Amino acid sequence: MRINQFAMTKVSSIQAWIDAGYVLFSENGLEAIQIEPLSRAIGLNKSGFYHYFGDRESFLEAIMEHHMKHAKNVTVEYSQMKQLLPDMVDILMRYRLSVMVHMQLVRNKHNAYLFENYNKINAIVDQSILPCWAEYTGLSNNLPVAMQYLQMVRDMFYARITPESFTAEFLSTTLKDAGDFVRDLRQKEKPVV
Amino acid sequence: MKKENTMRLWVEKGYANFATHGLEGIQVERIARELGLNKSSFYRYFGERELFIEELAKHHCAVSLSLVNDLRNVKDFLPDFVNITLKYSTGILVQMQMARHKDHKTLHECFSKVNLLLDHAILPMWIEFVGLPRDQKWAIHYFEMVRDMFYSRITIDNLNYDYLSELLKETKKLIVEIRQNDSKGPMFINHP
Numbered sequence: 191m192r193i194n195q196f197a198m199t200k201v202s203s204i205q206a207w208i209d210a211g212y213v214l215f216s217e218n219g220l221e222a223i224q225i226e227p228l229s230r231a232i233g234l235n236k237s238g239f240y241h242y243f244g245d246r247e248s249f250l251e252a253i254m255e256h257h258m259k260h261a262k263n264v265t266v267e268y269s270q271m272k273q274l275l276p277d278m279v280d281i282l283m284r285y286r287l288s289v290m291v292h293m294q295l296v297r298n299k300h301n302a303y304l305f306e307n308y309n310k311i312n313a314i315v316d317q318s319i320l321p322c323w324a325e326y327t328g329l330s331n332n333l334p335v336a337m338q339y340l341q342m343v344r345d346m347f348y349a350r351i352t353p354e355s356f357t358a359e360f361l362s363t364t365l366k367d368a369g370d371f372v373r374d375l376r377q378k379e380k381p382v383v
Numbered sequence: 384m385k386k387e388n389t390m391r392l393w394v395e396k397g398y399a400n401f402a403t404h405g406l407e408g409i410q411v412e413r414i415a416r417e418l419g420l421n422k423s424s425f426y427r428y429f430g431e432r433e434l435f436i437e438e439l440a441k442h443h444c445a446v447s448l449s450l451v452n453d454l455r456n457v458k459d460f461l462p463d464f465v466n467i468t469l470k471y472s473t474g475i476l477v478q479m480q481m482a483r484h485k486d487h488k489t490l491h492e493c494f495s496k497v498n499l500l501l502d503h504a505i506l507p508m509w510i511e512f513v514g515l516p517r518d519q520k521w522a523i524h525y526f527e528m529v530r531d532m533f534y535s536r537i538t539i540d541n542l543n544y545d546y547l548s549e550l551l552k553e554t555k556k557l558i559v560e561i562r563q564n565d566s567k568g569p570m571f572i573n574h575p
Contacts, residue, residue: 221407296535297483300404305538335560338553345535346528352485371521375561 204242204252206232211253216290217353220298223250254307260288261311265318274326274369278319279361286356296348316340326365327372343368390428392418393435394442401439402476403539405483406490409436433489440493443481446474447497451504460512464505465547472542479534502530513555529554 210232214222223246229236243249264285271277282289295308320337329336347364396418400408411432415422429435450471457463468475478501481494506526515522533550 299538329561332560335557338557339561342528342532342554342557345532349482349531349535367524371524372561374521375558 200242203234203238206234207239207242207249208252208256211249212256212291213287215253215294216287219294220250220301220304223253250303254303257288257291257307258311260285260291261315264288265315268315268318268322271319271322274322275362275365278322278365279358282361283358289351290353290356293348293351296345312341312344316344326369328376329372339368339372386428389420389424390438392420393425393428394438397435397439398442398446398477399473401480402473405480406436406487409439411435436487436489439477440489443474443477443493443497446471447478447500450474451500454504454508457508460508461548461551462544464508464512465544465551468547469542469544475537475542476539479537482534498530502526512551513558515558525554525558 207228210228211223214228214231225236225239225246229239239249243252264281267281268278271281292308292311295304295311299305299308316337319340320333323340324330324333324336327336327339329339343364350364351360393414396414397409400414400417402408409432411422411425415425425435429438450467453467453470454464457467478494478497481490481497484490484494506523509526509529510516510522513522513525515525536550537546
């Protein structure tokens with residue numbers, strides 16, 4: 191019994207470190223991963239950190255694993271979207287924390303490990319958005335172009351998003367503009383009969 | 384060494400470090416070590432880190448003006464635009480880093496100012512390159528999208544001729560493909 195309790199405590203305090211690290215990372219990126227403020231934030235002793243993670247690098251790996259877990263969850267939701275609008279906005283709003291972490295990966299891309307994670311996760315997530323996105327933009331018959339456009343909008347989005355601008359309205363406008371752009375581009379080409 | 388020369392050393396090193404690491408690269412201790420200068424020299428010339436950052440912002444504006452001036456010589460967008468831009472790759476990386484520090488007043492103001500300068504210089508020739516009509520509001524929309532995507536993607540390692548020209552060609556190809564898609568896409572069904 192005592193052993194089980196101990197095991198529970200260990201697992202939950204590891205999780206507490208990771209959860210707190212995830213939140214701080216979403217706010218201030220790599221700089222935020224300082225053991226001292228983290229231990230103060232969660233009220234756990236620094237020695238626990240070194241015991242569980244060893245060093246900052248391993249801790250960062252644990253945070254990225256955590257991020258990947260969220261990414262895998264979101265792909266399930268994306269692949270079940272019926273319509274891009276408003277479904278994608280709802281999902282993004284619910285995954286706000288992960289979206290902000292992902293934004294930090296772009297901002298901290300001078301760290302090769304973080305940039306690698308950004309690309310790795312994008313590769314999975316983009317695929318899950320693609321069918322609905324292709325339909326929304328009317329590019330279903332040319333999926334490579336739909337994908338290229340999706341990735342462009344994605345990187346633009348991550349360049350622009352801030353904690354202040356992260357609202358359902360901003361997300362809707364971004365997606366609406368992305369769709370209107372394609373539709374307008376075609377209509378301009380076609381003489382109205 | 385003359386005062387101006389020493390100041391320039393600090394600013395140029397700080398600028399280069401900012402390009403690779405952003406604000407985190409601007410540690411007095413680190414720059415002093417890399418320059419082989421005493422930290423006291425830094426404090427004598429700049430007083431504090433924030434004033435140094437202001438000097439870096441001023442330097443960035445000067446670099447950007449010089450880039451804009453050189454861009455007047457672009458004849459063929461490819462390769463001229465890419466070659467000129469790459470001559471200023473440190474400045475481009477600094478602009479990319481500044482975009483990260485939206486919460487820092489000096490940096491954000493400088494970023495916006497330079498963005499405006501560069502947009503103004505690049506937009507007309509880029510629109511022509513991509514083949515979008517000049518009066519179309521979407522041309523500006525697309526330009527800004529490509530610009531922000533560009534800052535999301537570039538790193539010190541991929542900022543080279545092949546990467547940049549490929550990226551520009553891709554943005555042009557996307558427009559062509561979207562338009563071609565028109566003849567067989569779902570939109571066509573609605574307009575027989």
